[in-house]
Amino acid sequence: MTLHLKKAELHCHIEGAAPPSLALTQAEKYGIDTDGFIREGVYVWNDFTSFIACYDAVASVFRTAEDYALLAETYLMDLAAANTIYSELFISPDHGEAVGLPALDYIEGLAAGIRLAKEKTGIECRMIIVGERHLGPENVVSRAKFAAKLDHPLVTGFNMAGEERMGRVADYAPAFDIVREAGLGITIHAGELCGAFSVADALEIVRPTRIGHGVRAIEEPDLVKRLADLGTVLEVCPGSNIALKVFPDYDSHPLREFVNAGVRVTLNSDDPPFFHTSLAQEYETASRAMGFTDEEINAMTRTAIEAAFVDEETRKVLLAQLEPAPMARE
Ligand SMILES: Nc1ncnc2[nH]cnc12
Numbered sequence: 001m002t003l004h005l006k007k008a009e010l011h012c013h014i015e016g017a018a019p020p021s022l023a024l025t026q027a028e029k030y031g032i033d034t035d036g037f038i039r040e041g042v043y044v045w046n047d048f049t050s051f052i053a054c055y056d057a058v059a060s061v062f063r064t065a066e067d068y069a070l071l072a073e074t075y076l077m078d079l080a081a082a083n084t085i086y087s088e089l090f091i092s093p094d095h096g097e098a099v100g101l102p103a104l105d106y107i108e109g110l111a112a113g114i115r116l117a118k119e120k121t122g123i124e125c126r127m128i129i130v131g132e133r134h135l136g137p138e139n140v141v142s143r144a145k146f147a148a149k150l151d152h153p154l155v156t157g158f159n160m161a162g163e164e165r166m167g168r169v170a171d172y173a174p175a176f177d178i179v180r181e182a183g184l185g186i187t188i189h190a191g192e193l194c195g196a197f198s199v200a201d202a203l204e205i206v207r208p209t210r211i212g213h214g215v216r217a218i219e220e221p222d223l224v225k226r227l228a229d230l231g232t233v234l235e236v237c238p239g240s241n242i243a244l245k246v247f248p249d250y251d252s253h254p255l256r257e258f259v260n261a262g263v264r265v266t267l268n269s270d271d272p273p274f275f276h277t278s279l280a281q282e283y284e285t286a287s288r289a290m291g292f293t294d295e296e297i298n299a300m301t302r303t304a305i306e307a308a309f310v311d312e313e314t315r316k317v318l319l320a321q322l323e324p325a326p327m328a329r330e
């Protein structure tokens with residue numbers, strides 16, 4: 001059992017965290033037909049392309065700042081109930097804008113939900129702005145410019161997600177130069193749909209402290225060593241990888257190999273209800289299906305806090321929460 005373990009998450013897409021029950025309520029509120037993307041209470045998709053289409057459809061039922069506040073609060077309350085002390089949420093203002101919600105309202109809505117969850121449970125959360133790769137380099141650069149100018153206390157990083165098979169990392173390099181200059185934390189989806197070359201590109205061109213997934217680096221032993229030497233943190237999402245058929249099963253998942261090679265790894269849920277998982281489930285899977293001990297899993301949680309895009313004072317407070325409680329005196 002891993003319920004008692006403290007948890008932290010660096011890689012979860014906010015619209016991808018919407019429970020189908022909440023998406024259905026939202027759809028009803030706006031009179032949106034969900035037959036094309038929710039069936040029998042389950043999100044409908046069968047490969048990465050249809051997953052992204054389903055994700056976009058789910059996102060479209062959140063239309064106001066209040067809707068996004070409810071979504072963030074709902075997810076964070078759930079995480080907190082599973083003993084989670086820290087969460088980083090990937091947010092994509094492009095999804096808000098697609099339904100006419102201005103980016104600043106989208107962010108303020110999410111921030112309101114984050115503050116409410118913190119008041120109720122103490123859970124700490126930061127937002128990472130995502131540029132969607134399949135919207136093209138021009139769009140990702142303009143999203144990076146937006147992120148660089150924003151100066152919001154809860155927005156601390158930039159990421160590129162979406163269709164990894166579109167273009168090469170170099171096409172998107174200017175976006176990362178902009179956010180690096182602005183002092184934002186940088187992470188990038190790489191080595192999920194594409195092979196080791198994509199992780200190598202990311203390391204060379206983007207120089208991120210973290211990589212979203214990165215798991216297909218396992219195809220290139222020299223690259224695994226490079227990740228270990230650089231101390232780059234992988235945001236590993238085993239349940240997502242199995243659901244999207246990046247690996248056929250947990251026995252073939254390389255998480256153990258990365259740990260053995262000294263690569264810094266963390267556990268994450270990615271888009272939990274889409275992949276029939278949760279952060280709590282990912283911890284449980286690491287323990288039961290992948291054979292990690294509580295100590296090894298706690299080390300992953302500590303790595304997440306060490307790699308979190310937070311100020312040093314917040315990091316110190318979070319790290320202190322991972323220390324075992326002192327023994328009571330006789
Ligand atoms: N697993 C994933 N990979 C790339 N982009 C995403 N957006 C939401 N989930 C994603």
Ligand SMILES: [Zn+2]
Nearest residue numbers: 013161212270
């Ligand atoms: Zn992701």
